[in-house]
Each structure stands twice: as structure tokens, then as C-alpha cells.
Amino acid sequence: MNSNSRHVLVAEDDETDRFLIDRANKKAGEPLALAFASNGQEAIDQLEGLRSKPHLHPKIILLDLRMPRKDGLVTLEWIRAQPEFKTVPAIIFSSSSHPQDVARAYALGANAFIVKPGSNDLRAQLIAFLGEWTRFVLPGPLPLEVL
Amino acid sequence: MRAPLRAIQSLTEVIEEDYGGQAPGAVPHLQKIVRSAERLDRLVCDVLQFARIARNEISLxxxxxxxxxxxxxxxxxxxxxxxxxxxxxxxxxxxxxxxxxxxxxxxxxxxxxxxxxxxxxxxxxxxxxxxxxxxxxxxxxxxxxxxxxxxxxxxxxxxxxxxxxxxxxxxxxxxxxxxxxxxxxxxxxxxxxxxxxxxxxxxxxxxxxxx
Missing domain, CATH: 3.30.565.10 (Histidine kinase-like ATPase, C-terminal domain)
Structure with missing residues (x-):
């Protein structure tokens, strides 16, 4: 197993949400290696620091849609423009499921759009889902490149 | 708008799960907070929907x-x-x-x-x-x-x-x-x-x- 095989970067500005995701993860049978950023700019800073260390690249990037400094979509755009990170699966998650937000996320290269889990049970399911994803889903060419 | 409510609901569940054993008498009250937050969340959803209807452009x-x-x-x-x-x-x-x-x-x-x-x-x-x-x-x-x-x-x-x-x-x-x-x-x-x-x-x- 690589050192980054279960590494997930989570950008989330809400402290309570970060705590609850972290708690759900710690309670999981097979916890993920979560790294938290409290906004999009922090996520970008973390990725910058990992640019030349491919073995430490996250397996998935989870981005809250609305965040201060840089929001999820701006951060996603940056990620998709970086040769080192452009194929890392990225998920936008938000309490909004507004069709325009969903459409913009996919148009900018999101691999999934997830409605934020509102209960602890659903958070546990999200962690399990991310775990399965790190195991089974391979990074691939992006819709943006096809277009 | 719904985020603070979700926090109330989830953190109350955390208290119940992690500390309920130490204060069993508090558990029914905690569960009531969770149910109330759920109800308030449904109400907020309804009101948001009401507001959206007034706002969105429509054609017949x-x-x-x-x-x-x-x-x-x-x-x-x-x-x-x-x-x-x-x-x-x-x-x-x-x-x-x-x-x-x-x-x-x-x-x-x-x-x-x-x-x-x-x-x-x-x-x-x-x-x-x-x-x-x-x-x-x-x-x-x-x-x-x-x-x-x-x-x-x-x-x-x-x-x-x-x-x-x-x-x-x-x-x-x-x-x-x-x-x-x-x-x-x-x-x-x-x-x-x-x-x-x-x-x-x-x-x-x-x-x-x-x-």
C-alpha cells in the first residue's frame, strides 16, 4: 500500500463540519488519512507544498462549495489547471443542490457533486463511500480534456 | 441557512452517543432537541421554497x-x-x-x-x-x-x-x-x-x- 493510498484532502470552512467529518472518520472501521484545509486557498497552499512529492498527493480532494478566500469552484479550477493534480478525483460537496451549482461543478471538472450529509449516520456513509472510492476508482482523463 | 441547524442536530447526537452513558437522564431531552431541530429544518426548507417561488422567473x-x-x-x-x-x-x-x-x-x-x-x-x-x-x-x-x-x-x-x-x-x-x-x-x-x-x-x- 502506498503512503497516500487513503489520503483525502478536505477543504471545509465550517469548524463544526470539520469536527463531525473527522469524528465520523475516526469511528470508521478503516479510517481515511484526512488532511483538512479551512478554505480553498489553504487547500491550494497544501497542494503547492506537495507538488514535487507525488507519493504524498491526495487520492481524492473534497471541496466545500462555499468558502471564504477561495471557494470550491475556484479551487477546483486551479486544481484542474495544474499538471500534477489535474487528474486527482475531486468532489464538490454542498448543502445546496441548486442545479446551476451542480452544472458548474461538473463543467469545471468535478468528478462528483455530493449533497452535504446532514446527520452523523450519513457522514459515516460518506466516509465509507470515500474509502471505497480510494480503493476502486482510478484517476482518469477529464471531461474538460475531451471537450 | 440550514447549516446552524444541522450543527445543533449533529452535535446533540454526538453528546448523546459519547456522553449519554454518564447522564442517562439527559438522553430523552437530547433526543427531543434532535427531533425539534429536524422539525425546524423541515420548516426552514418550506419557507425557503416559499421564498424561491416568489423570486424565480417563470414561463407558462x-x-x-x-x-x-x-x-x-x-x-x-x-x-x-x-x-x-x-x-x-x-x-x-x-x-x-x-x-x-x-x-x-x-x-x-x-x-x-x-x-x-x-x-x-x-x-x-x-x-x-x-x-x-x-x-x-x-x-x-x-x-x-x-x-x-x-x-x-x-x-x-x-x-x-x-x-x-x-x-x-x-x-x-x-x-x-x-x-x-x-x-x-x-x-x-x-x-x-x-x-x-x-x-x-x-x-x-x-x-x-x-x-
């Missing part, structure tokens, strides 16, 4: 009411047998409407029709159209619920209005206000005819579908 087009009702019933098991019997008249007429708004209206009217029945009664709901004055179409949702006294009928469509008879049935008094607001956006009118013990017929008057 010919809309097949029968198809809309069938879609709603397919999606919602509580509108199907054995929980309820919903029927649509064969000769139902198409109307000039915004599909999403009309669908919301019908869903809300169906919600009420199956909810406000005497305990143990299986709801029977019939949806039909009839000609109204000035050539418009009156789309009717008729139920076998416990009916509404005349003095309360005019206030029914006000926001947060709940009738004495609805006590013990969950609701916040937003559903019919949404129906009225949505009908208004479609140049429509709403109303009800009802007698206690004899069920109610809620209606929306809209233009006949343009050919």
Missing part, C-alpha cells in the same frame, strides 16, 4: 395535469394503495402552467388530502377539472378528510396558518401558502369548498392550455 406552457399527477404518485408511496387511493379523471383538461410550480401545488394539495383524515380512515382523493367562469379551467383536488368549517376557510392559505383541527398533525402552515403563491405566479386563483365531516375540494383556476 400547456401542461398535462394527468401526467403530472401520475409522476407525483409514482414518486411518493404514501399516495399509493394501500395507504391512499388517488384517482385522476379520464377527461382531465390540460392547463397553461409552469410545470414545476404546478407539480409543487399538486404535491402539496395531495399531502394535505392524505394527511388530514380521521385516524384509521384510508384517504380517497379524486383529481378532476371543470369549466369555470370566463372560460378558465378549475383544477380540483377532492378528499374525504375531516373538512373545514366555513369560518376558517378564508384564512387557510395564509402563511403559517394552522387550523384547530390540525392539532396533532405535523405541519407548519406553509403548504397552502405555497399553493396560493405559485398559483398567483401562474395567473391563477385558489379556493376551497368544504364542510366538516364531508371532505374538502381544493381548487386552482388556470387558463386552458393554448392550442
Amino acid at each position: 406552457s400547456p401542461t398535462n395535469v394527468g401526467d403530472l399527477v401520475r409522476e407525483i404518485v409514482m414518486d411518493r408511496p404514501e399516495f399509493r394503495t394501500p395507504k391512499a387511493h388517488v384517482s385522476v379523471a379520464i377527461d382531465i383538461v390540460s392547463v397553461q402552467a409552469h410545470e414545476a410550480l404546478l407539480s409543487q401545488c399538486l404535491a402539496n394539495l395531495l399531502d394535505n388530502a392524505v394527511k388530514y383524515v380521521s385516524h384509521g380512515t384510508v384517504p380517497y382523493v379524486r383529481i378532476f377539472t371543470e369549466s369555470a367562469s370566463s372560460g378558465r379551467v378549475r383544477l380540483c383536488v377532492q378528499d374525504n378528510g375531516f373538512g373545514i368549517e366555513a369560518e376558517h376557510q378564508s384564512k387557510l392559505f395564509e402563511l403559517f396558518r394552522r387550523l384547530p383541527a390540525s392539532e396533532g398533525y405535523e405541519g407548519a402552515g406553509v403548504g397552502l401558502a405555497i399553493v396560493k403563491k405559485a398559483a398567483g405566479r401562474m395567473n391563477g386563483e385558489v379556493g376551497v369548498t368544504s364542510s366538516p365531516g364531508l371532505g374538502s375540494t381544493f381548487w386552482i383556476e388556470l387558463d386552458k392550455a393554448h392550442a
Whole structure:
């Protein structure tokens, strides 16, 4: 197993949400290696620091849609423009499921759009889902490149 | 807007799970906080929906009411047998409407029709159209619920209005206000005819579908 095989970067500005995701993860049978950023700019800073260390690249990037400094979509755009990170699966998650937000996320290269889990049970399911994803889903060419 | 509520709900669950054992007497209270937060969340959703209806741009087009009702019933098991019997008249007429708004209206009217029945009664709901004055179409949702006294009928469509008879049935008094607001956006009118013990017929008057 690589050192980054279960590494997930989570950008989330809400402290309570970060705590609850972290708690759900710690309670999981097979916890993920979560790294938290409290906004999009922090996520970008973390990725910058990992640019030349491919073995430490996250397996998935989870981005809250609305965040201060840089929001999820701006951060996603940056990620998709970086040769080192452009194929890392990225998920936008938000309490909004507004069709325009969903459409913009996919148009900018999101691999999934997830409605934020509102209960602890659903958070546990999200962690399990991310775990399965790190195991089974391979990074691939992006819709943006096809277009 | 819903984030603080979700935090209250989730953190209360955390307290219950992690510390409930140390204070078992507090557990029922914590569970009540969670249930209250859930209810408030549903209320906030309703109010947000109400606000969206007032705001969004819409356009009207010919809309097949029968198809809309069938879609709603397919999606919602509580509108199907054995929980309820919903029927649509064969000769139902198409109307000039915004599909999403009309669908919301019908869903809300169906919600009420199956909810406000005497305990143990299986709801029977019939949806039909009839000609109204000035050539418009009156789309009717008729139920076998416990009916509404005349003095309360005019206030029914006000926001947060709940009738004495609805006590013990969950609701916040937003559903019919949404129906009225949505009908208004479609140049429509709403109303009800009802007698206690004899069920109610809620209606929306809209233009006949343009050919």
C-alpha cells in the first residue's frame, strides 16, 4: 500500500463540519488519512507544498462549495489547471443542490457533486463511500480534456 | 441557512452517543432537541421554497395535469394503495402552467388530502377539472378528510396558518401558502369548498392550455 493510498484532502470552512467529518472518520472501521484545509486557498497552499512529492498527493480532494478566500469552484479550477493534480478525483460537496451549482461543478471538472450529509449516520456513509472510492476508482482523463 | 441547524442536530447526537452513558437522564431531552431541530429544518426548507417561488422567473406552457399527477404518485408511496387511493379523471383538461410550480401545488394539495383524515380512515382523493367562469379551467383536488368549517376557510392559505383541527398533525402552515403563491405566479386563483365531516375540494383556476 502506498503512503497516500487513503489520503483525502478536505477543504471545509465550517469548524463544526470539520469536527463531525473527522469524528465520523475516526469511528470508521478503516479510517481515511484526512488532511483538512479551512478554505480553498489553504487547500491550494497544501497542494503547492506537495507538488514535487507525488507519493504524498491526495487520492481524492473534497471541496466545500462555499468558502471564504477561495471557494470550491475556484479551487477546483486551479486544481484542474495544474499538471500534477489535474487528474486527482475531486468532489464538490454542498448543502445546496441548486442545479446551476451542480452544472458548474461538473463543467469545471468535478468528478462528483455530493449533497452535504446532514446527520452523523450519513457522514459515516460518506466516509465509507470515500474509502471505497480510494480503493476502486482510478484517476482518469477529464471531461474538460475531451471537450 | 440550514447549516446552524444541522450543527445543533449533529452535535446533540454526538453528546448523546459519547456522553449519554454518564447522564442517562439527559438522553430523552437530547433526543427531543434532535427531533425539534429536524422539525425546524423541515420548516426552514418550506419557507425557503416559499421564498424561491416568489423570486424565480417563470414561463407558462400547456401542461398535462394527468401526467403530472401520475409522476407525483409514482414518486411518493404514501399516495399509493394501500395507504391512499388517488384517482385522476379520464377527461382531465390540460392547463397553461409552469410545470414545476404546478407539480409543487399538486404535491402539496395531495399531502394535505392524505394527511388530514380521521385516524384509521384510508384517504380517497379524486383529481378532476371543470369549466369555470370566463372560460378558465378549475383544477380540483377532492378528499374525504375531516373538512373545514366555513369560518376558517378564508384564512387557510395564509402563511403559517394552522387550523384547530390540525392539532396533532405535523405541519407548519406553509403548504397552502405555497399553493396560493405559485398559483398567483401562474395567473391563477385558489379556493376551497368544504364542510366538516364531508371532505374538502381544493381548487386552482388556470387558463386552458393554448392550442
